[in-house]
Amino acid sequence: MPDHKPRKHLCLDSMIQMIYDSFDSIPDHRPNRRKDKISLLDTLMSAFAMMHLKYPSLLEFDRERETEELKFNLKHLYRVQGRIPCDTYMRSTLDPVDPGAMREPFKLLFNEVQRGGGLKGFRFSCVGLKDHYLLAIDGTGLYYSGKCRCQECCIKNEGKANEAYYHQMLAACIVHPDRETVLPLAPEPIVHQDGTTKNDCEKNALKRLLSDIKRDHPQLKLVIVLDGLYADGPTVRLIRSYGWHYIIVAKDGNHTSMIEAMDALDQKGDVKRFEMTDGNGAKHWCRYANGVPLNKTEPVEIVNVLDYVETDKKGKRHTWGWITDIPLTEETVLPTAEGGRCRWHIENETFNTLKNQGYEFEHNYGHGEQHLATNLAYLTFLAFLVDQIQQLCCPVFQKALKLRARGTRTYLWKLILRYFLSWLIESWEEMFQAIIHGTAARKIQFDTS
Numbered sequence: 001m002p003d004h005k006p007r008k009h010l011c012l013d014s015m016i017q018m019i020y021d022s023f024d025s026i027p028d029h030r031p032n033r034r035k036d037k038i039s040l041l042d043t044l045m046s047a048f049a050m051m052h053l054k055y056p057s058l059l060e061f062d063r064e065r066e067t068e069e070l071k072f073n074l075k076h077l078y079r080v081q082g083r084i085p086c087d088t089y090m091r092s093t094l095d096p097v098d099p100g101a102m103r104e105p106f107k108l109l110f111n112e113v114q115r116g117g118g119l120k121g122f123r124f125s126c127v128g129l130k131d132h133y134l135l136a137i138d139g140t141g142l143y144y145s146g147k148c149r150c151q152e153c154c155i156k157n158e159g160k161a162n163e164a165y166y167h168q169m170l171a172a173c174i175v176h177p178d179r180e181t182v183l184p185l186a187p188e189p190i191v192h193q194d195g196t197t198k199n200d201c202e203k204n205a206l207k208r209l210l211s212d213i214k215r216d217h218p219q220l221k222l223v224i225v226l227d228g229l230y231a232d233g234p235t236v237r238l239i240r241s242y243g244w245h246y247i248i249v250a251k252d253g254n255h256t257s258m259i260e261a262m263d264a265l266d267q268k269g270d271v272k273r274f275e276m277t278d279g280n281g282a283k284h285w286c287r288y289a290n291g292v293p294l295n296k297t298e299p300v301e302i303v304n305v306l307d308y309v310e311t312d313k314k315g316k317r318h319t320w321g322w323i324t325d326i327p328l329t330e331e332t333v334l335p336t337a338e339g340g341r342c343r344w345h346i347e348n349e350t351f352n353t354l355k356n357q358g359y360e361f362e363h364n365y366g367h368g369e370q371h372l373a374t375n376l377a378y379l380t381f382l383a384f385l386v387d388q389i390q391q392l393c394c395p396v397f398q399k400a401l402k403l404r405a406r407g408t409r410t411y412l413w414k415l416i417l418r419y420f421l422s423w424l425i426e427s428w429e430e431m432f433q434a435i436i437h438g439t440a441a442r443k444i445q446f447d448t449s
């Protein structure tokens with residue numbers, strides 16, 4: 001069941017229009033623009049369509065580009081007005097486009113979800129935090145090769161025989177312990193930065209990402225959820241400087257002085273313990289303390305520490321450790337632990353979906369010389385955001401997914417592509433109604449005259 005009133009503008013036809021309007025403001029970089037050239041807007045929308053329809057390759061899209069169905073449906077469903085670009089044209093036109101321009105539709109779509117009330121179900125309920133949202137952030141690889149290289153490639157083993165090139169992406173998604181859907185904000189590419197000689201890294205990308213999020217969503221109250229790579233003073237101070245909170249994995253082995261400080265507090269009786277058995281028979285045990293020094297050297301960062309053990313019904317133990325600035329009490333330890341465990345959603349619901357459920361995130365659609373790889377990755381992420389919003393806010397999509405695809409998204413993608421290639425469809429509403437209700441059986445007609 002949709003968890004709030006359906007709003008027309010959150011259905012796919014309106015979302016595609018918003019993406020179209022946003023891409024329309026990207027200036028065409030090509031000099032001496034001729035009227036007969038395919039516009040940058042049509043090229044961007046065709047590329048987005050290819051990602052959204054989960055085409056396995058540019059070439060396959062290219063093969064079908066002259067069919068009446070593809071032309072008609074690209075025009076009506078994706079607003080492609082003129083000719084459809086071939087694969088080489090698409091690559092060469094998208095290569096020089098500034099990837100910064102790709103952030104805009106993410107912001108517009110997110111704001112629409114927020115305006116329509118779709119964000120309410122993601123509220124993080126923890127005593128003392130009002131109207132906050134959990135934002136899980138993590139990096140993933142999208143390209144690795146010993147051969148192809150562009151100006152954005154980071155380089156591994158530079159100058160050696162096994163020199164290799166790679167791109168990564170730092171993703172940020174609004175997550176909730178009880179929800180499968182996630183809401184990605186515009187991701188940040190981890191790629192070679194202009195004017196530097198060093199490889200880019202996750203830590204630098206995080207600085208750019210957080211600064212962009214603050215600029216794009218200044219009012220959003222966040223609890224940033226990160227893995228152990230970020231459990232350090234500079235990251236904690238950076239997050240606090242934006243007025244946000246954090247829950248960061250802290251593994252024992254990396255924080256000897258913090259563990260010693262915890263033990264010292266424990267001897268004084270300042271470490272509290274909490275135990276409970278939940279409705280599923282799983283046992284939860286934790287120990288926690290507030291005001292623990294994270295490090296020894298100046299500036300010393302003071303954090304709150306939560307060690308957590310869950311023993312499931314079969315007796316299997318799962319252990320976690322986090323640092324946070326949320327004051328830990330008997331009321332807050334469970335929600336804080338649930339928030340910390342939400343990091344799993346970015347691994348599973350986001351990266352796993354992007355890599356294994358039709359989006360072909362690691363597939364090389366083309367690398368280019370300037371920004372092609374990054375721009376195509378942005379379009380893939382955008383297709384993922386659109387699908388997540390539909391799953392969250394669009395009743396006709398939810399019905400098609402439930403009734404015809406029995407909840408299996410990859411099967412729904414197949415159905416959509418099948419309809420797209422065989423019928424003339426004027427709107428997404430029509431597409432989903434046809435999928436839900438089925439179409440009349442047809443017999444193949446021959447005309448051998």
Ligand SMILES: [Zn+2]
Pocket residue numbers: 148149150151152153154165166167367373
């Ligand atoms: Zn590259």
